[in-house]
Amino acid sequence: MTTELTNCNIINIGDEILSGHTINTNASFISSALYDIGLYTRRISVISDDAGEIVSELEKGMKDAELIFITGGLGPTSDDITKRTLCSFFGFDLEFRHDIWEHILELFAKRGIIPDEVNKEQAQFPASERVKYLKNTAGTAPGMHIETGEKHIFIMPGVPNEMRTMMMDVILPYLKQDFSGDLYYRDINTTDIPESSLYSMLSAEKDYPFGCRIAYLPQGYGVTVRIKTTGDGSGRKLVDDAAERIAELAKDRIFAHSIVSPAHELVRLLKEKKMTLSSAESCTGGLFASSVTDVPGSSAVFSEGYITYSNDSKFRILSVNPQILVINGAVSEETVSEMLDGMLAVTDSDIVCAVSGIAGPDGGTESKPVGTVYAGFCSRTEPEKFIRKYNFSGDRATVKRKAADKLAVEMVKFLGRS
């Protein structure tokens, strides 16, 4: 049984996204926030600062969706035409709003900037009861909420931080009250099994997909099985039952449930077990530590990190035996093992980890091609080290990301067991 969902459209306006200069994190932030309160994004469109394109996209959205989220083109410069285009589309006049101008002056004063005549454009606001003013606490461009018939249109600045603040502080609380759906899902996070094998394993069950909708979301570190329903109370139970079945079927490959990222789960487990962590990184160059310190509150568990990028620093900081560096190479199980020993000596953390590899594009050899990575960890109380060799595919950034994530995944598995 499914019930009708509220459909959402996202329209991102901006040449900087179309030219590939900027990655569209705004769309993923909005859709993910909507998803979490049961609202489903049916389409995302990116278009340029062009009145014709904006109107055509808006018309399509008004037909297909109940809620439309527009970002971008609210800046003070002449290439920012979103506000004026919408006003002419809906027939609103603009008026100078003193309260908005006061807010702009305040913000500029706080930042020690003198406002410009051109900033006054941002204090212009539609003079209509159908348009609510959404205060932009993080910037100067005001947001708008247009109500027209059954449809709601939210217009937000394109600067990610300003959009996020407006979305979290103003729009989501409003939506939660009036539009929150009953979308329900559970994630099962697997690793070390390809999507096709996982699918074969699960779909071989005769009542697959167990009355739910099942999606396979490949991540660098594994495949996440998302079990969802668009239904009511009974749909919820179907999802829970299916999650239990899948957890049983794939149990050897599951390392976590419904995680934000491997680093989030790692920090959660370390906190739970009151343990501290320190890291030594070569090829990931700080990305592992940065992933861990992306997690709010990670300072309670993460003590310190060493990025021993050069051979000299591996020797000098972590006392890696220079002979091992010469004989086995910096990218080897032996070197990672030495790095772990060094970490136990220089830190007092409960768990230490180390990673060394070839991120590319250069530096590969026949026996150790680009993507070869050794990563491992050990705990101070257990002498046994866990070190694994990987052959990651992908460009430099991908290899770094996969290595950092896999290291976290293995520590999550270890902490989950212990």
Added chain:
Amino acid sequence: MTTELTNCNIINIGDEILSGHTINTNASFISSALYDIGLYTRRISVISDDAGEIVSELEKGMKDAELIFITGGLGPTSDDITKRTLCSFFGFDLEFRHDIWEHILELFAKRGIIPDEVNKEQAQFPASERVKYLKNTAGTAPGMHIETGEKHIFIMPGVPNEMRTMMMDVILPYLKQDFSGDLYYRDINTTDIPESSLYSMLSAEKDYPFGCRIAYLPQGYGVTVRIKTTGDGSGRKLVDDAAERIAELAKDRIFAHSIVSPAHELVRLLKEKKMTLSSAESCTGGLFASSVTDVPGSSAVFSEGYITYSNDSKFRILSVNPQILVINGAVSEETVSEMLDGMLAVTDSDIVCAVSGIAGPDGGTESKPVGTVYAGFCSRTEPEKFIRKYNFSGDRATVKRKAADKLAVEMVKFLGRS
């Protein structure tokens, strides 16, 4: 004067993007690669694995664009319907291709995986002369190039690394030959000036925008002015002349030209000057080092990094005076200064840098709210330290990113001068 451009559409198919689970880096990669060879992306759409949506988007693309790039929905599982939907739209039959199957078997053997019956679906390929097979060297899902009338449709896997390889190795070389446009642009990278002031300054010139199209691209570390034309040889000269004018007008605020990222420019300058760099990070937690080591070849200039996250590690590793930590706090000019002294002592790098701040969401105080960051650097040969205080707005990830980028920007300014 402008000439007609080849229009491109990008269609990304996949629930994982619509749900916000995955950020759409595929679209930015494709559009940026197209932009670089003078092809302009007119729209990007993200839709779900739904035959109706795919057909409707395809029809729109066939009307508006000459080149259509589709990613996603080529996996072996039942929620992957892109190939079959396109075949039914164009009236192609599928046939089992032994050469594709052989390639799949090879790939699986290399990874030590036993293929599944379900993988055979991926060896099914349209039996039509209008469809060319695009080999996926990084994965099992074959790509397709459909030619229909004047239109070209490229279908690629959704896994970023597989898509990228196919785009770089097969599709771009083809496009360069037959479709390369004459889009030309120059970027001017500014910092420490808000978009509105920059715009006021430039647009006050009486012949602004100097016969070009000028866009303002806000980054965390500043505003990039992009001057572009869609024209022929004379358009190119207009852009060059405008770039020169703007460089003169805004010269105090310009720190670089046409950079990929501040870290890329930093690595380039360090290489040019044959200098080495090491870093000490607190609040950025490794992100600065990771940005630097994202740059291919950075191992030639980046020696080592220390993530002194806990107070204890600042004292133990960098000999930061504990009294200063108590009196001035870890987030202070004095502590960063001590961190720099420590770095000069523990490394032999030519330049050392250090950063300490409050990334949030917790840890802020009235005098040092979330977003307060001290960052600085010094060179071994010049005793003077450069340390600056910032008040960044944004969430934890944004503060980390802005701090890491600004630190790189300041070093770029320093190295550019020296």
